[in-house]
Amino acid sequence: MxxxxxxxxxxxxxxxxxxxxxxxxxxxxxxxxxxxxxxxxxxxxxxxxxxxxxxxxxxGHVPPKWPSAEHSQQFHLDFYVPRAQREEAEHEALALGAELLDGDDDGGKRDFRVYRDPAGHPFCLCYR
Structure with missing residues (x-):
């Protein structure tokens, strides 16, 4: 229970x-x-x-650093968008204040890109 x-x-x-x-x-x-x-x-x-x-x-909030063993992210958020809309989703996220941390999607083979929100928390836009 x-x-x-x-x-x-x-x-x-x-x-x-x-x-x-x-x-x-x-x-x-x-x-x-x-x-x-x-x-x-x-x-x-x-x-x-x-x-x-x-x-x-x-x-006194100290944002995590990604990737970093000394300033671990502790957790991250994954958000899903259709694969065909990934460039549009990235453009809109960046316009809102996100920062791209890792955009190397291995020629489209990898299903996510890593970003930082305005307070420094990492999150991923994942593609389906």
Whole structure:
């Protein structure tokens, strides 16, 4: 029997929760809720299942470095886009403030590219 339920899928520490929430809401199509030191992006793509990505203010936040053993990423987020839309998705992510960290997709053989969000967290755009 489960002891608890999972409510916030992931909580990211960051210096400015509202700004980072806005980045992910625009990247993923969610709605920003809250303000101050805790902000969430809410997703309900099918109208019934609600998913959340939360952002918590962390004064003195030190972003991970990718790749680095000394400043480990701890985790990363994977987001999926159709393979035919990968260039468009990358262009839009970069326009929102993402930074490309590893775009070498081995001539189209590799199914992802690695980016950094505006607060320094790595994420991947993965292609299906």
């Amino acid at each position: 489960a002891i608890s339920t999972l409510e916030a899928v992931v909580v990211l520490d960051c210096p400015e929760p509202g700004k980072l929430a806005d980045f992910y809401a625009r990247l993923l199509g969610g709605t920003v809720e809250g303000e101050g030191d805790w902000v969430e992006v809410v997703f309900a793509p099918d109208g019934t299942v609600v998913k959340r990505l939360a952002f918590q203010q962390a004064p």
